[in-house]
Amino acid sequence: MKNKNLKTGSRRPSQPKTLSFKVKKQEELMVFLIEQLPHKNRNNIKTMLKKRQIVVDGKAVTQYNYLLKPGQKVELATAPAPEAKQMRGISIVYEDKDLIIVNKKAGLLSMATAKEKRETVYSILSSYVKDKNKNNKIFIVHRLDRETSGLMMFAKSEEMQGLLQESWEKTIFERSYLAVIEGQLPEPQGKISSYLFESSAFIVYSRQDPEKGQLAITHYKTVKSNENYSMLKVNLETGRKNQIRVHMQDLGHPIIGDKKYGSTANPIGRLGLHARVLAFNHPITGKKIRFETSIPGSFLKLF
Known part of the structure; x- marks a missing residue:
């Protein structure tokens, strides 16, 4: 009986509710969200994007100028995605089966060195992909200095890493x-x-x-x-x-x-x-x- 109740009970409070909108014309995501959410200002919306609460066709989007197309579905979670709470110092801008693009804060090392073993972008992302599947790996494509903030690209396979590095220019x-x-x-x-x-x-x-x-x-x-x-x-x-x-x-x-x-x-x-x-x-x-x-x-x- 106990197991049956767990399966048929109401949604757990930890699962965020979502609002859903249909895209009718081509426009930037920020413009669309301001129209749909008149009670939110630009800063509110940017915070939601950063916390991966905006999902377009099933994928979290963090870019305010992402170009929407007619027919796409935009969902808004009322709470941050779990991974957004865990990954301090970085936010995922884009992810597919081959790549991850992140925006890192200043002060975070790209990857560990012989002298520096503290938390890095690499170690944070490695934990993130392994939480989905323990066999998943992450491969660094290029680096940013510790005190430089901004966009970095990572590969999800060694083959993709080699392909990107060989054809970088x-x-x-x-x-x-x-x-x-x-x-x-x-x-x-x-x-x-x-x-x-x-x-x-x-x-x-x-x-x-x-x-x-x-x-x-x-x-x-x-x-x-x-x-x-x-x-x-x-x-x-x-x-x-x-x-x-x-x-x-x-x-x-x-x-x-x-x-x-x-x-x-x-x-x-x-x-x-x-x-x-x-x-x-x-x-x-x-x-x-x-x-x-x-x-x-x-x-x-x-x-």
Whole structure:
């Protein structure tokens, strides 16, 4: 009798209720949700997206500018998804059978090193996939510095990891960052190229000698500026370790909070670097996928 009651009883309180809406026209998810939820403001909705409470055709979506199509079903859970409560420091932006894209906070290491064994993006995601199936694994595709926030891509198989890393320059068609630097650049936009090499002390140096290191090319454009700081949109033509940080030092305007590469200002208590856009051709489906995060609030407060 006891087991029968468990099977036929009412829904457990821990399972969140959902509201469901049908999409009638093509529009961005934020616009759609504001129309459907007039009692919620943009910040409320962004919080719900971050907590994976918005589900489109059965998949949680965290991007406010996700483009909806007619006929899709949007569901709204009245409580955060269980995994959203567990994964401190990261939020899943996109997931399918091959890939996971996450937005990480500053201060979290991408993966463990010989000297650093604390919780990392890799360890958090590894636990997440193993909770679904103990045989599941996660594979890192690229890294972000500990103090850099923003978008990262992980593969769900070793084959997918290899495929992505081998075709990285062809697969990725947009990868842009926001960098807050000290002062103002003499020219609002430009390009810098040099050859980077890393010393035994793990400091990356920039030279104009091709015999000294790997070619690194960075494009930048000023988007906001005042007498103390400038916010740049930075696009990478190459993806070398510490590339943006070293190139900003080369320009004489280091990234705020970057003591390692010459900064003396730290107004936000972290490195002023955020991986904002990641766009790529899906290696299996061939579909173009683009993700863009919002500008960190701490960056905006400076302007």
